[in-house]
Amino acid sequence: MQTSTPDQNQILFERAQRVIPGGVNSPVRAFRAVGGTPRFVQRAQGAYFWDANDQRYIDYIGSWGPMILGHGHPAVLEAVQKAVLEGFSFGAPTEREIELAEEIIKIMPSVEMVRLVSSGTEAGMSAIRLARGATGRNRIIKFEGCYHGHADALLVKAGSGLATFGAATSAGVPETVVQDTVVLEYNNLAQLEEAFALHGSELACVIMEPIAGNMNFVRPTPAFAQRIRELCTQHGALLIIDEVMTGFRVALHGAQSVLGVEPDITVMGKVIGGGMPLAAFGGKRSVMEHISPLGGVYQAGTLSGNPVATACGLATLREIQKPGFYEALSAKTQRLMQGLQSAADAAGLPFCTDSQGGMFGFFLMNELPQNYQQVMKTDGARFNKLFHGLLDGGVYIAPALYEAGFVSAAHTDADIDQTIAVAAEVFRTLA
Ligand code: PMP
DSSP: OOTTSOOHHHHHHHHHHHHSGGGSSSGGGGOTTTOSOOOOEEEEEBTEEEETTOOEEEESSTTTTTOTTOBTOHHHHHHHHHHHHHOSOOSSOOHHHHHHHHHHHHHOTTOSEEEEESOHHHHHHHHHHHHHHHHTOOEEEEETTOOOOSOGGGOEEOOSSTTSOOEESSTTOOHHHHTTEEEEOTTOHHHHHHHHHHHGGGEEEEEEOSSBOSSSSBOOOHHHHHHHHHHHHHHTOEEEEEOTTTBTTTBTTOHHHHHTOOOSEEEEOGGGGBTBSOEEEEEOHHHHTTBTTTSSBOOOOTTTTOHHHHHHHHHHHHHHTSTTHHHHHHHHHHHHHHHHHHHHHHHTOOOEEEEETTEEEEESSSSOOOSHHHHTTSOHHHHHHHHHHHHHTTEEOOSSTTOOEEOOTTOOHHHHHHHHHHHHHHHHHHO
16 A cells, blocks of 8 residues: 555544544454554455455454354355345244254253353353352352453452452442452462352352453363362352353364363353354253243343344354364464464564464463463563554454454465464564
8 A cells, every 4th residue: 555545444443433432342443452543344255354445454353253164154145145035133933043052052062951142241141140040149250361241240350359359340330240259360279269168158150261262362271170160069159161252163062172171051152143143151951941931030132043143153053063174273273373483483582372273372472371460461562563563464363462363264374374474574573
């Protein structure tokens, strides 16, 4: 692009900021952490999108996870186009909702019944209400750096000690709403034991990301994940595994299959909607039967089980079950990670990576972090330079160092090699 050409992204950003807070409908899109002008997307196809200047980018966000097949997959497009012609929304049950529920249950062995909703936030919020309603208890445990949507009770950071209440991370969240949320450090076994010793009999649930993708990419140690399950069972608390990001993404059967830990409730989103507003929560029949109209836990939605969204989700789930899908996806992700690691090593840049299936993280440090505090030790200024270097080279990664990245089935080896070549250039300027 020539410098004399007006930047259409900038023009749109200025216009957007006059009518939408920060110019965006979800904060991270505003590029606040990294600075610069957000790219306004015009269209997307396969592994690419084009911005308002008609610049092409290799997309490693994929709508923050849903686009596992890439943009505009023909089978998904066909299913959605057919569904649109039949009607947008009925507010009455459809056969397609049963099909999607059956498909989810077939893929996720820990899920015996499932309720469809429209966003991960709604699914996470409803799962917490269900856990509280089913156990008759109020207190919940979450982990610092894990995100489960923006329900009030979950927008909490750690207090000064385990016996103290957590503090809201958002204005507008009353103290009374977060006082039952205990926030613990991810991968801290001693703290976990202590919390159960203190609060075990009052705990409705523990909610966790089975691979934390909202603090870049942090795995639980096997001992930590196992111990959460054991303690929940011992104390009569439910384990909620939030697979909104990891489900159908890191492996067909979710991160719970990688960890070998069975939750009582699973929260799902992103891939199950294939890019349409669709999410779900499901679990053991005995727990799910507490949901209205069977039980006393209220939960509802005008657009829940939307016919176009369910068509999109079903078509996506059918594609990802084809033989060899995850092997190919993992191989691509690993090719990218190995290439980036070699390029960083050659440049003498501190760097490490981790990945599972089509989800990855990389850190500008020598050792993989274990928790949020360690992730946040990343050199932010260096990350921002890396981000903008990649962006200028036509590679789009998340505009914040605490976000995971995603490879889709549409990314080719050539896309990945081009990404590595762009990164190698940028790394040389950073070391
Ligand atoms: N849980 C997890 C693990 C997530 O990553 C997200 C969103 N990134 C959510 C819940 C919330 O989902 P949504 O943005 O659809 O409300």
